[in-house]
Amino acid sequence: MRIDFGKINSGNTSNTALHPREIFTALPAKKEGKFEYPRDVQTQVWDHWFSRRDEKDLVVKMNTGSGKTVVGLLILKSCLNEGKGPAVFVVPDNYLVKQVVSEATNLGIEVTEDTNSPRFLSSRAILVVNIFKLVNGKSVFGVGDEGIKINIGSIIIDDAHACIDT
Template sequence: MAKMIDFKKKLNSAKIERKTEPCELYSTLDRKSVAGPLRPAQEYILSQWYTNHRDDRDLVIKLHTGEGKTLIGLLLLQSMINSKKGPCLYICPNVYLTAQVCAEAEKFGIPYCEIGNDNQIPDEFVCGEKILITHAYKVFNGKSIFLE
């Protein structure tokens, strides 16, 4: 007689806790080999945010050019998604910087989505599964898809 496997029982017993602390989260990412450890300034900002400011509504992070603000922003948003505080939107000033941020997310193994040619908001964003990376014109214009 054939024996049935109860997959629900197996799946429920193996709950994986998602990392919410950004520095720990970074260590779990499937990043490309060229991406090394976090810089000390990045670690400091991420730990300060997580410890003291993660519930703040408005926050400004100021660093010099090339200090890793993009990665910090992506890690903060991924931390929020892992904490079930999504959906999360990363807004860039223009199309060029949007492509640059997408490349960074790809490089570090951070899941993201974009608005496609159909001009629809992706389900992965709405469900709080992935960061939506887009540019300001998609959000702030007279025909914004975010106003529907």
């Protein structure tokens, strides 16, 4: 009898796949009926992003209602799977924080609002915060050379125009 040790930890590919579409397909806890398959525009954005994922400062522009939150969450999940964490999803206000957390929960993607979460700090969960948490004089992400500093491996800034006003 032969044992294939390569299959022992094969489990959930949503934690190992790199392409966002593959992660989406493999998510075991997606809310049935809501996320049966990604929209064509989401797949196109993921394909373009994936081919350029090693470039810095990429901008993704999508129309309202096209599923930007899902796209952003899957991109950050891909980054975590590739070892580019911790990952942060930034939005303009607390109302949108709750929306992103709800969408992530429906997808079965682990998120947190706690900057001290061991799951976030160990790159296992995506941190969802408003722009004020990132940009302020006492930011946990560091201000100049002083204070506690949390390095960010990957970041999505949703609704950048509203965040820039801040």
